[in-house]
Amino acid sequence: MKPIYLGVNIDHVATVRNARGTDYPDPVTAAAIAELAGADSITTHLREDRRHITDRDVRIIRETVKTSLNLEMAVTDDILAIAKAVAPQKACFVPERREEVTTEGGLDVISNMAKIEKAVNELDKVGTVCSLFIDPVKEQIDAAKKVGAPFVEFHTGRYANATNPQEQEKELQILTSMAAYADSIGLGVNSGHGLNYQNVAAIARIPQMNELNIGHSIIARAIFTGLTEAVKTLKAIMVDARNNS
Numbered sequence: 001m002k003p004i005y006l007g008v009n010i011d012h013v014a015t016v017r018n019a020r021g022t023d024y025p026d027p028v029t030a031a032a033i034a035e036l037a038g039a040d041s042i043t044t045h046l047r048e049d050r051r052h053i054t055d056r057d058v059r060i061i062r063e064t065v066k067t068s069l070n071l072e073m074a075v076t077d078d079i080l081a082i083a084k085a086v087a088p089q090k091a092c093f094v095p096e097r098r099e100e101v102t103t104e105g106g107l108d109v110i111s112n113m114a115k116i117e118k119a120v121n122e123l124d125k126v127g128t129v130c131s132l133f134i135d136p137v138k139e140q141i142d143a144a145k146k147v148g149a150p151f152v153e154f155h156t157g158r159y160a161n162a163t164n165p166q167e168q169e170k171e172l173q174i175l176t177s178m179a180a181y182a183d184s185i186g187l188g189v190n191s192g193h194g195l196n197y198q199n200v201a202a203i204a205r206i207p208q209m210n211e212l213n214i215g216h217s218i219i220a221r222a223i224f225t226g227l228t229e230a231v232k233t234l235k236a237i238m239v240d241a242r243n244n245s
Helices: 011-020 027-036 055-064 077-086 110-123 138-146 165-186 198-206 216-225 227-243
Strands: 005-009 043-045 069-073 089-094 131-132 150-154 190-191 209-214
Touching: 005 165, 005 216, 011 043, 011 216, 027 043, 027 055, 027 227, 043 055, 043 110, 055 069, 055 077, 069 077, 089 110, 089 190, 089 227, 110 131, 110 138, 131 138, 131 190, 131 198, 138 150, 138 165, 138 198, 150 165, 165 190, 165 198, 198 209, 198 227, 216 227
Parallel strands: 005 043, 005 209, 043 069, 069 089, 089 131, 131 150, 150 190, 190 209
Antiparallel strands: none
8 A cells, every 4th residue: 555645734833923023933853743743745836925834844843854845836036046955855835925824726737838848857857856735636647747746736716615515526436547647658647735734634535646735734733732733634644534445
């Protein structure tokens, strides 16, 4: 049975820090705690407006992480230059709008193939493995393959936000079939967005899923239980779902 991995997104630890302009809670410390609790990688999103994670955070986490750093990033010249200098083990290209609260949908690879292919190639030269955050759509998967990205990360927002069991099951079937398709053409498959303790098991059971990147629900739970318990519990749900699928 193929293992399932958990990437813990620590952005919202930085959100709390920045709300008061203090130097605590430190996302660097959160990264270390999450790793000790069983996280398989640490995810951060260095936004252009630096609303949570900062350049300093990325630099120190890259230097101290024991698993791997997955840097979520827009495909812009400034952020790409930082990524090339830091050389994270992994990078995930995401769409970004200043006015959005969180990422609202998948990257349009089809309309930006030349730009994305160039960025994938540049990061490959510094040893960074790239994924593209896309909606689970065959045409976008094909485009990801064409630009040379070894991984895709499916946007699971429609599944997570489904308002009834029938709608959720429909979205689950789309994710399942598209994961099988991506795998069949040689792409690794990750997923993330809106996954939590109640809905993650069904996604973890999809056999082609490699890693699930989850942040908000873990940090929210950690307020009441502590970060160690929050990470351990979610990882256990995922592993149990995979082992019993």
